[in-house]
Amino acid sequence: MEQGSRQELPPPAPFYRSIFSEIEEVGWEHLVRSEEDLSSLSFRILDKNGRAHILEIALPRNYPESAPSIAADVPYICDIEWSKSSKLKNIVQQFREHLQKLQEFWSIMEDIDRNLWILDPKQPSLATSYRQICLGNDCSLLLNVYARNAWSLPECRFFGPDSTVNLLRNNWRKNSRKWTKDKHFHENLAILLETTLPRPHTVSNKNDEQVDCGICYAQYLPVDDEFGDNSGSAPDYTCENLSCSRAFHTVCLRDWLRSITTTRQSFDVLFGNCPYCSEPVAVKVSKCS
């Protein structure tokens, strides 16, 4: 890469001095990262419940004339009130107040994560306000908690076989008035749905690294006679193109290759292309089907 010849001049020394003293006011122990030209500073802030947050502050060239902008791993960010006499510590203070407002939201998310079986996201960030929850019987629920009003009735979408989903949705509508701040979130959920909810699914960490099949999007094939020995199996084929490396169930890849006309068969091997990168792939025709 060629470097541009017109590099911007570094800011003058007084700029550094004033920023340094403002960092001092916040406390150096909180500073975790900074750009060389001080265009961006990151502070680690603990909230009242001990959760660590990284607050990234971007300083404009004409700081403190114009307000800095901030970013953090939160469901929504606060508006910064800024005047020419404002300092970094004022931003940190405003951010702390914002964190305080979000405590209820995070304790609800924690309650969900601790008591319910989460299908997605596998590793939620503090900004994520949705959870997909396993309800048993092939049903799941996509919940969205309103971060601004965490105790209000969450937004829900049900997935699964029609009959079960209809029943759950009816219960939800019928009982929605029973939602109360006096109970834990997961208890409310169980009351509204009139069902017991599966507890968190404890799987070993090894399974977390397992990836979903690029065709059926599932980690495990359904347990069904149709799949014979492959019932419930994990992806067992990986595209050999290293920049692709997509994982598939051999069964899924074979079904796909069989369904298109460009696939060639030689003895008991099907030759085709990876649906993602189009590099050649080859799978054996199964003996049983």
Added chain:
Amino acid sequence: MTSSSAASRKALSKIACNRLQKELVEWEVNPPTGFKHKVTDNLQRWIIEVVGAPGTLYESEKYQLQVDFPEHYPMEAPQVIFLHPAPLHPHIYSNGHICLDILYDSWSPAMTVSSVCISILSMLSSSTAKQRPADNDRYVKNCRNGRSPKETRWWFHDDKV
């Protein structure tokens, strides 16, 4: 309308059902810009509203896509048509059928409803004239019995529009 062919379709397989649920969750969390999935209880038929992109011939115009999934989705492409009225476009017939290779021969299970929608919007966006395909009347007449666009033998003559 092609509802006659849809009615005779078989229910989704377990794999199709599972994959569509995941696609729907992903859509809910991260919908493609310019599209809105109309919430229904039907996993096998999605009605999607699309708004023409700013700065294009179709700016702010609203259309509806009907996406029907076959029993063995994603091994087979979904059937995607515009509901009446279909946008005036050189590759969109007045009965809503869309001449777009990825919906037929070039489908792959690596694609998703979301990626198909983005392709359709980009096809709309790159149009320079609001007109029907040259063979519109003949084609639509041939489809009168409610034939699915997936049964058409398509010629994908140009990829400019």
